[in-house]
Amino acid sequence: xxxxxxxxxxxxxxxxxxxxxxxxxxxxxxxxxxxxxxxxxxxxxxxxxxxxxxxxxxxxxxxxxxxxxxxxxxxxxxxxxxxxxxxxxxxxxxxxxxxxxxxxxxxxxxxxxxxxxxxxxxxxxxxxxxxxxxxxxxxxxxxxxxxxxxxxxxxxxxxxxxxxxxxxxxxxxxxxxxxxxxxxxxxxxxxxxxxxxxxxxx
Amino acid sequence: xxxxxxxxxxxxxxxxxxxxxxxxxxxxxxxxxxxxxxxxxxxxxxxxxxxxxxxxxxxxxxxxxxxxxxxxxxxxxxxxxxxxxxxxxxxxxxxxxxxxxxxxxxxxxxxxxxxxxxxxxxxxxxxxxxxxxxxxxxxxxxxxxxxxxxxxxxxxxxxxxxxxxxxxxxxxxxxxxxxxxxxxxxxxxxxxxxxxxxxxxxxxxxxxxxxxxxxxxxxxxxxxxxxxxxxxxxxxxxxxxxxxxxxxxxxxxxxxxxxxxxxxxxxxxxxxxxxxx
Numbered sequence: 508x509x510x511x512x513x514x515x516x517x518x519x520x521x522x523x524x525x526x527x528x529x530x531x532x533x534x535x536x537x538x539x540x541x542x543x544x545x546x547x548x549x550x551x552x553x554x555x556x557x558x559x560x561x562x563x564x565x566x567x568x569x570x571x572x573x574x575x576x577x578x579x580x581x582x583x584x585x586x587x588x589x590x591x592x593x594x595x596x597x598x599x600x601x602x603x604x605x606x607x608x609x610x611x612x613x614x615x616x617x618x619x620x621x622x623x624x625x626x627x628x629x630x631x632x633x634x635x636x637x638x639x640x641x642x643x644x645x646x647x648x649x650x651x652x653x654x655x656x657x658x659x660x661x662x663x664x665x666x667x668x669x670x671x672x673x674x675x676x677x678x679x680x681x682x683x684x685x686x687x688x689x690x691x692x693x694x695x696x697x698x699x700x701x702x703x704x705x706x707x708x709x
Numbered sequence: 710x711x712x713x714x715x716x717x718x719x720x721x722x723x724x725x726x727x728x729x730x731x732x733x734x735x736x737x738x739x740x741x742x743x744x745x746x747x748x749x750x751x752x753x754x755x756x757x758x759x760x761x762x763x764x765x766x767x768x769x770x771x772x773x774x775x776x777x778x779x780x781x782x783x784x785x786x787x788x789x790x791x792x793x794x795x796x797x798x799x800x801x802x803x804x805x806x807x808x809x810x811x812x813x814x815x816x817x818x819x820x821x822x823x824x825x826x827x828x829x830x831x832x833x834x835x836x837x838x839x840x841x842x843x844x845x846x847x848x849x850x851x852x853x854x855x856x857x858x859x860x861x862x863x864x865x866x867x868x869x870x871x872x873x874x875x876x877x878x879x880x881x882x883x884x885x886x887x888x889x890x891x892x893x894x895x896x897x898x899x900x901x902x903x904x905x906x907x908x909x910x911x912x913x914x915x916x917x918x919x920x921x922x923x924x925x926x927x928x929x930x931x932x933x934x935x936x937x938x939x940x941x942x943x944x945x946x947x948x949x950x951x952x953x954x955x956x957x958x959x960x961x962x963x964x965x966x967x968x969x970x971x972x973x974x975x976x977x978x979x980x981x982x983x984x985x986x
Contacts, residue, residue, distance in 0.1 A: 520746060538948070540751040579772055579808060590805065591772035596849070596887075620887055620946075639945055641752050642849065642889040643771035643978045644759040679755045681748040681947050691748075695948045696885060699940040703882040706936050707864065707875055 522677075526570035527614040529634040535682045537689040541638065543678040546656065547572040547617065551595055553668040554660065555603040558610075565659035565670055568611035574640075575600060575618030577667035580655065587655040589673070591645035594619035597637075605629035621683055621692035630686050637684035639691075651678040713788070717797035717841070717984075722806040724843050724982040725774055727764045731917045732893070732954065732979045736760070739891065739951040749949025756944070756977055767806075771889075771978045773847035774807040777829035778910060780842040785986060789841055791831050795824040832907070839986040842914055850976040853888035854909070855880050856902060859968040868968040870929055873898055873958070876970035881937045881953065886946015889976035893917075893954045894933075897971040898926075900961030909973035912957035914981055919957075926958040944977075954979070 525545025548566060550573050558564065578592035597618030604622060608629040617638045630636055657672035684690045740753035763770040777798060781789050799822040801807045811820040811828050857876040859868045864879050866872035877896055895912030897905040921927035933956045943949025
């Protein structure tokens with residue numbers, strides 16, 4: 508079942524605002540369209556490696572959001588601005604994410620392409636969800652970032668890999684993996700494969 | 710009057726920030742077909758607002774500004790040189806119209822101008838025109854491109870149009886949403902492995918609503934498009950009615966021993982543009 512994609516069922520877009528309460532996050536279902544507002548932090552390959560190696564985290568991720576994103580940013584008049592900040596492919600963080608979720612109680616993982624069964628299990632156990640941002644929508648994602656509040660690891664990791672603290676408004680995403688063990692990617696893969704087999708059989 | 714280099718740099722900016730009208734129209738039509746408030750509808754609405762915002766601001770549609778492939782009419786070879794195109798790419802990069810997007814493969818170092826031997830890609834085409842055409846194709850979609858050698862027993866594909874159908878459907882099924890669906894497919898039937906990928910990419914220059922001069926291929930394009938959209942993969946692979954925007958098949962001669970089907974997967978941000986001289 509594809510949640511929000513069900514025929515004739517009108518599903519309202521859920522607004523999620525930081526801090527993201529466990530109860531609300533657990534009420535989300537795969538397929539729900541959401542808009543995220545408030546603080547989110549970016550973190551990708553080097554950030555996860557740093558965490559896995561026992562490095563200290565710069566902020567408390569409890570009830571927070573981690574965004575797999577290597578933004579294009581510029582500094583104007585002493586302030587950072589987001590130029591393009593769409594999602595990056597999430598599978599590379601599969602080895603680290605379950606532990607990150609368990610340790611921090613982060614509630615939202617935002618990225619592109621989905622993650623593995625271990626991450627799905629961690630979402631279920633600890634009350635988190637995986638949100639798919641719209642791949643390639645660089646202009647819209649940059650427009651959703653109202654302010655860059657802070658940046659961590661800029662010197663060590665470089666701009667694309669640093670941990671940026673974004674203040675976002677109505678950042679559009681879809682719940683792709685929920686805390687009930689449902690992954691939209693798995694169900695779409697399964698149903699499309701079935702249909703494909705029918706076409707190929709003819 | 711603007712210099713040729715400036716003119717070419719502006720052309721690159723337009724390609725990067727403004728999606729072709731036919732692609733946008735097809736996306737809008739597809740959006741209206743999806744259920745209200747479904748994830749597919751939301752993704753397509755976001756894509757369409759993104760298209761409008763990027764055009765208005767002149768900024769890249771997608772942060773992956775991709776591989777730049779130029780097709781230049783032979784008659785312009787002396788005027789629109791590889792060097793001139795390189796200069797234009799460097800200017801476009803400096804102005805933020807292109808991302809610093811070229812990596813020295815072995816050292817992993819960034820080539821900050823996006824210009825070196827092999828980048829951008831330039832083809833001179835023998836054609837009765839005076840034009841420069843450009844495709845910008847991102848890495849996510851390029852990773853989903855693939856090639857089949859028929860016969861392929863694993864997908865029951867023989868050396869005929871039914872085999873071509875099976876190969877292309879397999880490529881779509883395997884790609885799921887990873888190439889930033891809904892995608893646009895350029896396909897080459899025949900050729901050797903190398904020229905077939907070039908031919909497949911060249912098909913991406915064709916407008917969505919054009920007609921294939923080969924009747925059988927025209928029929929097959931329609932059938933693949935219809936069946937692909939019945940797979941339910943949907944925008945970004947989250948389910949929905951829109952998996953593909955278009956399919957374009959081209960044909961090349963082949964050796965008796967070979968029968969390749971080569972699929973170039975282009976993301977929804979199907980950036981292509983033509984500059985007439």
